Amino acid sequence: MSTTHPETVPFVDLVGQYHRYKAELDRAIAGVLENAAFIGGPALGRFEEAFSRYCGAKHTIGCGNGTDALFLILRALGIGAGDEVIVPANTFIATAEAVSLTGAKVVFADVDERYSLIDPAAVEAAITPRTRALIPVHLYGQLADLRRLTAIGERHNLVVIEDSAQAHGAEEDGRRAGSVGRASGFSFYPGKNLGAYGDGGAVVTSDSQLADKVRRIANHGRADKFGHELVGVNSRLDGLQAAILEVKLRHLDTWNTERRRHAALYTELLASVPGVKTPEVKSALAHVFHLYVIRVQDREGLKRHLAERNIQSGIHYPEPLHLLGAYAHLGYGRGAFPVAERACSEILSLPMSPELTAEQQHRVVEAIREFQTQRGGAR
Numbered sequence: 279m280s281t282t283h284p285e286t287v288p289f290v291d292l293v294g295q296y297h298r299y300k301a302e303l304d305r306a307i308a309g310v311l312e313n314a315a316f317i318g319g320p321a322l323g324r325f326e327e328a329f330s331r332y333c334g335a336k337h338t339i340g341c342g343n344g345t346d347a348l349f350l351i352l353r354a355l356g357i358g359a360g361d362e363v364i365v366p367a368n369t370f371i372a373t374a375e376a377v378s379l380t381g382a383k384v385v386f387a388d389v390d391e392r393y394s395l396i397d398p399a400a401v402e403a404a405i406t407p408r409t410r411a412l413i414p415v416h417l418y419g420q421l422a423d424l425r426r427l428t429a430i431g432e433r434h435n436l437v438v439i440e441d442s443a444q445a446h447g448a449e450e451d452g453r454r455a456g457s458v459g460r461a462s463g464f465s466f467y468p469g470k471n472l473g474a475y476g477d478g479g480a481v482v483t484s485d486s487q488l489a490d491k492v493r494r495i496a497n498h499g500r501a502d503k504f505g506h507e508l509v510g511v512n513s514r515l516d517g518l519q520a521a522i523l524e525v526k527l528r529h530l531d532t533w534n535t536e537r538r539r540h541a542a543l544y545t546e547l548l549a550s551v552p553g554v555k556t557p558e559v560k561s562a563l564a565h566v567f568h569l570y571v572i573r574v575q576d577r578e579g580l581k582r583h584l585a586e587r588n589i590q591s592g593i594h595y596p597e598p599l600h601l602l603g604a605y606a607h608l609g610y611g612r613g614a615f616p617v618a619e620r621a622c623s624e625i626l627s628l629p630m631s632p633e634l635t636a637e638q639q640h641r642v643v644e645a646i647r648e649f650q651t652q653r654g655g656a657r
């Protein structure tokens with residue numbers, strides 16, 4: 279079979295996306311070069327304003343990457359040594375790293391069975407007198423239960439910080455990712471729904487005081503050119519990335535619509551394949567399908583089977599954070615978060631990008647069907 283399908287189905291098609299918008303992107307890049315507006319500059323200001331409007335918040339502060347965005351929010355809130363911050367057990371490590379970088383202690387909470395999103399009941403159980411904040415992650419592009427988490431935050435006087443790195447544009451009850459928590463961290467890593475051509479990130483908030491503080495910390499603690507009033511860091515979104523993102527932002531809604539359509543087709547086609555659990559969607563706009571993640575019994579076997587047919591896939595993420603070496607010192611151990619642990623052993627992310635074609639999707643699903651029926655993967 280594999281010889282009849284030599285062409286790779288890429289996990290994400292960034293080259294295809296560049297060619298689709300080449301003229302616009304090239305013009306924007308050349309504009310920055312012609313003005314040498316590499317740090318700061320007009321494109322950055324325009325992008326920050328446009329992204330605030332897009333998210334439905336007052337301020338956007340561009341920064342170096344999504345990890346820094348979360349770190350800057352925590353620092354600006356004065357969170358550090360002696361404090362605790364609750365994060366989900368299954369997410370990209372950056373969510374926890376941002377907490378660790380401040381000197382605060384990471385406290386993990388399990389996720390729910392249906393959506394693999396942080397479980398509000400588990401959050402509540404993890405609260406101690408030292409808890410200062412919680413960071414729900416909109417994992418795979420689907421909004422966490424912000425209504426319940428906000429209520430918990432209010433009840434216990436905790437700050438809710440959204441990790442929106444995978445959820446640009448996800449929306450529920452007319453509010454988008456980035457506009458619900460006190461502040462939100464976004465990543466513009468190239469493969470994200472809104473991706474730069476290098477690293478990039480942003481803090482989004484409607485709290486003007488917090489925004490000022492973040493802006494200062496991100497720019498060497500500056501109030502003005504030589505007025506360094508606190509010890510900051512250098513974490514800025516550069517002019518080239520801002521210009522690229524300004525162009526791409528105009529197409530984000532189109533891309534998210536395309537992603538949702540691809541997800542719906544996968545789900546429809548996979549309905550007749552035995553032993554595959556497809557992702558559940560809370561409401562039509564709440565999911566922007568940064569990733570399309572299925573669950574199967576023999577994940578490793580299926581991944582190999584797809585690779586043999588030149589179909590790329592991913593695992594997000596193979597180990598929950600409490601079982602990684604980096605967080606072994608917290609002493610949780612296997613069994614601490616059973617829902618996250620089980621999910622991590624069964625998940626597989628299928629090719630997903632706006633540029634994915636129906637033909638590619640049919641090929642992916644037929645390869646999965648072949649494995650699940652003939653190799654007994656459905657057990």
Ligand SMILES: *Cc1c(COP(=O)(O)O)cnc(C)c1O
Pocket residue numbers: 343344345346369370372373415441443444464465466467477478479
């Ligand atoms: C990508 C990502 C980040 C970090 O973003 P970087 O820009 O790579 O630092 C944080 N959290 C989640 C959930 C992510 O997927």
